[in-house]
Amino acid sequence: MTDSGDLDAAWLPSAAFRAVGSRRSLVRAGDGPPAETVYAELADACERFGGRVVRDGGDGDAELVLEPAGDDLGDEGFALTRRGGTTTVTASGERGLLYGLFHVVRLGEDAFRGERAREVHRPALATRMLDHWDNVAVHPVMGQVERGYAGGSLFWADGRARGDLDRVRAYGRLLAACGINAVAVNNVNVHETEARLLTDRIGEVAAIADVLRPYGIRTHLSVTFAAPMVLGGLPTADPLDGAVRDWWAEATGRVYEAIGDFGGYVVKADSEGQPGPFAYGRSHADGANVLAAALEPYGGTVHWRAFVYDHRQDWRDRTTDRARAAYDHFTPLDGEFAPNAVLQVKHGPMDFQVREPVSPLIGAMPRTRLAVEVQATQEYTGQQRHVCWLGPMWSEVLRFRPDGGVSAGRLADGLVAVSNVGDDPFWTGHPLAQANLYTFGRLAWDPAADPHAVLDEWIALTHPGAPARLADGLHAVLDGSWSTYEKYTAPLGVGFMVQPGHHYGPSVDGYEYSPWGTYHFADRDGVGVDRSAATGTGYAAQYADPWAKVYESPETCPDELLLFFHHVPYGHVLHSGKTVIQHIYDTHFEGVAEVEEARRVWAGLADLVDPARHARVAERYEEQLRSAREWRDQINSYFLRKSGVPDERGRTIH
Numbered sequence: 047m048t049d050s051g052d053l054d055a056a057w058l059p060s061a062a063f064r065a066v067g068s069r070r071s072l073v074r075a076g077d078g079p080p081a082e083t084v085y086a087e088l089a090d091a092c093e094r095f096g097g098r099v100v101r102d103g104g105d106g107d108a109e110l111v112l113e114p115a116g117d118d119l120g121d122e123g124f125a126l127t128r129r130g131g132t133t134t135v136t137a138s139g140e141r142g143l144l145y146g147l148f149h150v151v152r153l154g155e156d157a158f159r160g161e162r163a164r165e166v167h168r169p170a171l172a173t174r175m176l177d178h179w180d181n182v183a184v185h186p187v188m189g190q191v192e193r194g195y196a197g198g199s200l201f202w203a204d205g206r207a208r209g210d211l212d213r214v215r216a217y218g219r220l221l222a223a224c225g226i227n228a229v230a231v232n233n234v235n236v237h238e239t240e241a242r243l244l245t246d247r248i249g250e251v252a253a254i255a256d257v258l259r260p261y262g263i264r265t266h267l268s269v270t271f272a273a274p275m276v277l278g279g280l281p282t283a284d285p286l287d288g289a290v291r292d293w294w295a296e297a298t299g300r301v302y303e304a305i306g307d308f309g310g311y312v313v314k315a316d317s318e319g320q321p322g323p324f325a326y327g328r329s330h331a332d333g334a335n336v337l338a339a340a341l342e343p344y345g346g347t348v349h350w351r352a353f354v355y356d357h358r359q360d361w362r363d364r365t366t367d368r369a370r371a372a373y374d375h376f377t378p379l380d381g382e383f384a385p386n387a388v389l390q391v392k393h394g395p396m397d398f399q400v401r402e403p404v405s406p407l408i409g410a411m412p413r414t415r416l417a418v419e420v421q422a423t424q425e426y427t428g429q430q431r432h433v434c435w436l437g438p439m440w441s442e443v444l445r446f447r448p449d450g451g452v453s454a455g456r457l458a459d460g461l462v463a464v465s466n467v468g469d470d471p472f473w474t475g476h477p478l479a480q481a482n483l484y485t486f487g488r489l490a491w492d493p494a495a496d497p498h499a500v501l502d503e504w505i506a507l508t509h510p511g512a513p514a515r516l517a518d519g520l521h522a523v524l525d526g527s528w529s530t531y532e533k534y535t536a537p538l539g540v541g542f543m544v545q546p547g548h549h550y551g552p553s554v555d556g557y558e559y560s561p562w563g564t565y566h567f568a569d570r571d572g573v574g575v576d577r578s579a580a581t582g583t584g585y586a587a588q589y590a591d592p593w594a595k596v597y598e599s600p601e602t603c604p605d606e607l608l609l610f611f612h613h614v615p616y617g618h619v620l621h622s623g624k625t626v627i628q629h630i631y632d633t634h635f636e637g638v639a640e641v642e643e644a645r646r647v648w649a650g651l652a653d654l655v656d657p658a659r660h661a662r663v664a665e666r667y668e669e670q671l672r673s674a675r676e677w678r679d680q681i682n683s684y685f686l687r688k689s690g691v692p693d694e695r696g697r698t699i700h
C-alpha cells in the first residue's frame with residue numbers, strides 16, 4: 047500500500063502506528079540520533095492518530111513511557127513492563143529504546159492491555175548486517191547491482207551517491223524496525239570507481255552514514271585488498287610490509303575523520319579474481335589482520351569472507367571438490383585472526399543453492415569470530431520473479447548444531463544477508479520478497495524464533511487490520527514456497543543445473559563441463575557427487591560427529607541432501623520409499639501444480655490488496671509458472687533420456 051508519496055511503506059504503513067499514535071507518551075532520553083528518532087516517530091504517529099508525546103517533564107498520566115535504565119540491558123536490549131495502565135520501555139542504550147518502540151508498534155493494541163510482567167529483549171547476535179552488492183558505476187556485465195533483481199542501487203546513481211537520500215532514510219527505518227544494525231554499501235567485487243570510496247570519495251559514504259545513523263545503523267564499506275597499490279601507489283599490497291600497514295592505518299584514520307562510527311571493512315580476497323594475500327605467499331589471517339589492526343583503535347571490524355575456492359578448475363579433475371575449499375583454507379588458521387576480524391562464511395559450502403548442507407566451517411573454528419552469510423537476493427532461488435520465502439531455510443541453518451546437540455548454542459557472532467533491495471518502487475522487485483528481508487532481520491535478532499510466527503508479524507504489520515482471509519492467503523502462498531521452488535528445480539541437493547552466467551532458468555548441463563567446480567555427474571546409471579570419505583572426495587569427514595557419520599552413508603544421509611553427498615543409481619530407494627528417478631518425476635510435477643495453486647490463491651486476494659501491488663505479483667506469477675514448467679520439462683526429459691526409466695504414472699515427459 048503506498049503510504050507516503052510514491053514510496054511503498056512495506057511493513058511500516060502509517061496504520062501500523064495507530065495504537066502508539068493514539069496514546070499519551072513520554073520520552074525520557076538523551077539527545078543522540080536514535081533517541082531523536084524515537085521522539086520523532088511518536089510525534090509523527092500522534093499527529094496522525096490524535097495522541098500526544100512529551101519529552102522529559104513529569105507527565106503523570108502517560109500511557110507509554112520510554113526511558114533510560116541503569117540496568118545492564120546492553121547497547122541494544124530493552125525491557126517492557128505494563129502496570130497500572132502504563133506501558134514502560136526501558137533501555138540502557140538509545141538504540142534499545144528504538145527497538146523497544148518498534149516492539150510496541152508490533153504489539154499494537156496488545157501493548158496497552160492488562161498487565162505485563164517485565165520482559166527483557168536482547169538481540170542474540172551482535173551484528174545483523176546487510177551487504178549490498180551495489181556498484182557505483184554500472185558494470186558492463188553485472189549491471190549496477192550484481193545479482194540484483196530490484197532495479198538500480200538505492201545508494202548510487204549517475205556515478206555518485208544520490209543527492210536525494212529520502213529512500214535511504216526510509217530504508218534505514220524499515221531496517222531498524224526489524225532489528226538490522228549494519229549495512230555495507232558497495233559490492234564485494236570492488237571495481238575501479240568503487241575502490242575510491244575508501245579515500246577521496248569517502249564523503250559520499252559519509253552522507254549515506256549520516257542518514258542511516260538515526261536508525262541505529264552503522265555503515266560498512268567493501269574494500270579491495272590491493273588498495274595500497276591501486277589507491278596508494280605502493281609497489282605491493284603485501285600485508286606484512288611496513289609501508290602497507292602504514293597505508294591502511296592512515297587511510298582508515300581518514301575514514302574515521304569522516305564517519306566517527308564507521309562499522310568497518312568487508313573483504314573478498316583471493317576469490318573469483320579479487321586480489322588477496324596469496325599473491326605474496328601470506329595467509330588469510332595475515333591479510334585480515336593488517337586491516338583489523340588499522341580499524342582496531344576506532345572500534346571497527348573487518349568482515350573477511352571465507353568464499354575462497356578455485357574457480358578455474360579442470361572439470362576432468364575428480365580430486366578437487368569445491369565444497370571442501372573454505373574448510374581446507376581456513377580451519378588451519380583458527381586462533382590466528384585478530385579479535386576484531388570476523389570470518390564471514392556462506393551458510394553452505396557451495397553457493398546459496400536452494401538446498402545445501404550447513405557449511406562444515408561453522409563450528410570448526412572455536413577461536414575465530416564468525417558471521418554466517420545468507421542470500422536474500424534470490425540469485426539461485428527465482429530472482430524475485432518466483433515467490434520463494436527463505437525463512438524456513440535460514441531457520442534450519444540457524445538451528446543447526448555442529449555437534450548434533452539441540453542446545454541453543456551460539457552458531458556465530460553475526461548474521462549477514464546479501465540484500466534484495468534496489469530502487470524498485472516495491473523495494474524488492476517482487477513485493478512478496480519483502481517478507482525475506484523482514485524475516486532475515488527478525489531471525490538475526492532471535493535465531494530461535496519460529497519463522498512462521500515472524501511471517502505472521504510481517505503480514506500483520508504490512509496489512510494492518512486486514513481480514514483473516516488475507517493473512518490465510520498470504521500464508522498459503524508463502525509458507526511452502528521454498529519447498530515448492532526446490533521441487534521443480536535441481537533435485538535432492540545436487541544444486542546448480544542453471545543457465546550459466548545469469549543463473550536464471552534450467553540448464554542441466556550448463557555447468558557440467560565448466561571450470562566452476564559445480565557438477566552433478568549424471569550418466570545412464572545414476573547421478574550425484576560422491577563426497578564420502580570412503581570412496582569420494584572426503585568432504586563428509588569435514589563434519590564433526592554425528593554429522594560426519596550421518597552424511598557418510600547413503601543409508602543415513604537425509605533424502606534432501608542425498609545427491610549432494612552421494613552418487614547413486616536411479617533405482618536407489620529413498621527413505622520416503624520412492625526411487626530417486628520417481629522422486630525426480632513426482633516432485634517436478636508437484637512443484638508446478640503448487641505454483642498453479644498459489645497463482646489461483648493470489649488471484650482470489652485481488653479485493654484485499656492494493657491494486658498496483660496485486661498486479662505486480664500476479665504478473666510475476668505468470669512468469670514463475672512459465673519458468674517452473676520449463677524446469678519441470680527439462681529436468682524430467684533429461685533424466686528420462688539418461689536413465690531410460692519411464693514414469694510409473696505415465697505422465698507426459700518429452
Ligand code: GCW
Pocket residue numbers: 179192193234235314353397398425
Ligand atoms: O554467488 C556468487 C555470485 C557472484 C558473487 C559471488 C560472491 C559478488 O554469482 O556474483 O560475487 O558469489 O559471493 O562473492
